[in-house]
Each structure stands twice: as C-alpha cells, then as structure tokens.
Amino acid sequence: MNFLVTGGAGFIGYHVCERLLRDGHAVWALDDLNNFYDPKIKLANVRDLQTQAKRFTFAQGDLTDRAGLNGLLGGVKFDQIVHLAARAGVRSSLEQPALYQRVNVEGTVHLLEAARLNGVKKITVASSSSVYGVNSKVPFTESDPIFSAISPYAASKLACEALGHVYHHVYGMDIAMLRFFTVYGPRQRPDLAIHKFARLISAGKPIPVFGDGSTARDYTCASDTVDGVIACTQKEFGYEIFNLGESQTVTLSRLIELLEKHLGKRAIIDRQPPQPGDVPITCADISKAQKKLGYHPRTSIEDGLPLFVEWFKRAVSVQ
Numbered sequence: 001m002n003f004l005v006t007g008g009a010g011f012i013g014y015h016v017c018e019r020l021l022r023d024g025h026a027v028w029a030l031d032d033l034n035n036f037y038d039p040k041i042k043l044a045n046v047r048d049l050q051t052q053a054k055r056f057t058f059a060q061g062d063l064t065d066r067a068g069l070n071g072l073l074g075g076v077k078f079d080q081i082v083h084l085a086a087r088a089g090v091r092s093s094l095e096q097p098a099l100y101q102r103v104n105v106e107g108t109v110h111l112l113e114a115a116r117l118n119g120v121k122k123i124t125v126a127s128s129s130s131v132y133g134v135n136s137k138v139p140f141t142e143s144d145p146i147f148s149a150i151s152p153y154a155a156s157k158l159a160c161e162a163l164g165h166v167y168h169h170v171y172g173m174d175i176a177m178l179r180f181f182t183v184y185g186p187r188q189r190p191d192l193a194i195h196k197f198a199r200l201i202s203a204g205k206p207i208p209v210f211g212d213g214s215t216a217r218d219y220t221c222a223s224d225t226v227d228g229v230i231a232c233t234q235k236e237f238g239y240e241i242f243n244l245g246e247s248q249t250v251t252l253s254r255l256i257e258l259l260e261k262h263l264g265k266r267a268i269i270d271r272q273p274p275q276p277g278d279v280p281i282t283c284a285d286i287s288k289a290q291k292k293l294g295y296h297p298r299t300s301i302e303d304g305l306p307l308f309v310e311w312f313k314r315a316v317s318v319q
Contacts (some may be wrong), residue, residue, distance in 0.1 A: 004073070011189045063085055069110050081111070129245065133149045176232040177240070179241065
C-alpha cells in the first residue's frame with residue numbers, strides 16, 4: 001500500500017514510518033520541520049528512514065498550505081493516511097493558542113478535504129488523552145463526557161475528533177481517532193519530561209518538578225503505541241475512538257526514581273507550583289482497543305525506560 005504519514009519526521013511519526021516500511025509498504029512522510037524543537041533532530045530521523053528503505057519519500061510541507069496538500073495527494077494515489085502532525089504540548093499551547101487552532105484544526109480540515117477530493121477513504125488520526133481534562137473518573141473510557149478541556153491543545157484535539165466524525169457521517173470516510181497517552185521511548189522529543197529530565201540529570205542541573213510529585217501519567221512505550229496505530233490501519237471501523245495507553249499509572253516521583261536508577265545519577269529537584277493546564281492524572285481504559293484492535297501493550301515503564309536511556313546515552317555520545 002501507499003501510506004502518507006503526516007508528522008512522519010517526528011518522534012512517533014518516525015516509529016510509524018519505520019514499522020510500515022518494515023511491513024513492505026511505500027511511505028511518504030509529510031512534515032514542515034518547524035522550530036518547536038531543533039529541526040536537525042527531525043532531519044536526522046528522515047535520513048535514517050531514507051537509509052532503511054527505497055520506498056520512503058520525504059515531503060516538506062505545511063498542513064495549513066491547502067494547495068500544497070492538494071498537490072501532494074493529487075500526485076500520488078494514497079491508500080491510507082496516518083495523521084500525526086500537530087502542534088504539540090499543553091504548556092506551549094497556553095502561550096500560542098491561535099497557532100494551535102490554526103495548525104491542528106484548520107490543518108486537519110485541509111487534510112480531510114484533500115483526502116476526500118482525491119479518493120482517500122481511510123485515515124487514522126492522532127488525538128490525545130488531554131481531551132479528558134480534569135476527569136474525576138479513573139480510568140478514562142472513550143464514552144466519558146469530554147467537555148472539560150483545560151488547555152488550547154486539548155481543545156484543538158477535541159475539535160479534530162468532531163471533524164473526523166463529520167467526515168465519516170457526511171462523506172462515508174473510515175476514520176479512527178486514537179487518544180495517545182504519554183508516549184516515551186527512543187527518539188522522544190527533547191521537550192517531553194522524560195527526555196528533558198534525563199538531559200538535566202546527566203548534566204548535574206536541577207529538574208523542574210511542578211507540584212509535590214504526586215501527579216501520575218499513563219506512560220506508554222512507543223512500540224506499544226505503534227502496535228495500536230498499525231492495528232487501526234488493518235481494519236475498517238466507520239468512525240471509532242480508541243484509547244492507546246498502558247493502563248498503568250506512574251507518579252512523577254517514581255518516574256524520577258527510575259531515571260536516577262538507570263542513569264546512575266541523583267536528580268537535583270527544583271520544586272515549583274503546579275502548572276496551569278496540567279491534569280493530575282491520566283489513565284487509560286484500554287478494553288475497547290483490546291477487543292476491537294487486539295491491542296495488548298507489552299512494555300511496562302520498568303522495562304521501557306531502560307530502552308530510552310540506552311538510546312539517550314548513545315545519542316549524547318555522538319553529539
């Protein structure tokens with residue numbers, strides 16, 4: 001099959017492209033290489049994918065460029081799209097809310113329209129656990145009310161889920177919305193907590209800890225997340241929403257302890273007040289994904305974090 005992976009040069013995008021290529025598909029990665037973090041990191045991902053397979057093509061482009069999207073989808077007969085591209089990050093969205101709506105919502109509309117006009121019927125879309133907001137019910141279930149978003153990023157992902165339903169209902173497109181929980185692993189973005197903490201601990205610098213360390217996240221190894229994405233590409237659903245998490249929670253304090261253990265170095269804690277937009281806990285009910293996707297995450301944080309640290313140390317050594 002011919003796959004278009006938007007955001008294909010990023011952290012999760014890289015791993016999805018790699019798996020699709022390994023499964024024998026032809027893959028086009030669309031990415032704008034924006035400066036949210038150093039574009040050299042994404043370019044390194046692209047070069048690595050180019051060395052792995054001849055059936056990989058990189059296309060630099062912007063979701064908000066409607067003509068560019070139409071040109072790309074009009075020039076290649078894509079069988080499916082995996083839509084991962086977005087402006088990410090809760091805290092950054094508080095500083096640039098309009099940018100997040102433009103890229104994430106308007107960009108998704110442009111992609112859905114280009115797909116519709118060019119006959120691409122099946123799209124797998126990355127949503128986020130942030131749509132649950134401050135949810136008193138744990139674990140989070142896909143049928144939970146989701147009207148309590150507390151960041152522009154979460155609001156933008158809610159809008160994308162609604163748009164996906166519209167394009168299924170009106171145009172008959174097959175759309176799966178995947179609510180990712182906190183994904184970690186090799187090639188993780190440098191702004192995310194695990195990578196940021198590892199870098200600071202290694203350098204002997206303080207790590208900012210917002211709150212008392214009791215906030216908890218459903219950390220999900222990238223390989224498990226990719227398993228869920230690939231499973232979605234292999235079935236038709238009409239319109240469905242799936243949680244892709246580990247279904248286990250890890251407190252911030254425990255995460256720091258594990259990083260200290262595997263880095264072999266103590267963390268210096270810079271205690272700060274809780275951040276606006278942060279939710280106290282995320283935890284996925286994955287029973288729906290287990291039943292309909294055969295999704296069974298296999299990597300606990302105790303097993304997955306050493307894989308990240310191994311990659312991190314290797315990456316630091318070649319810088």
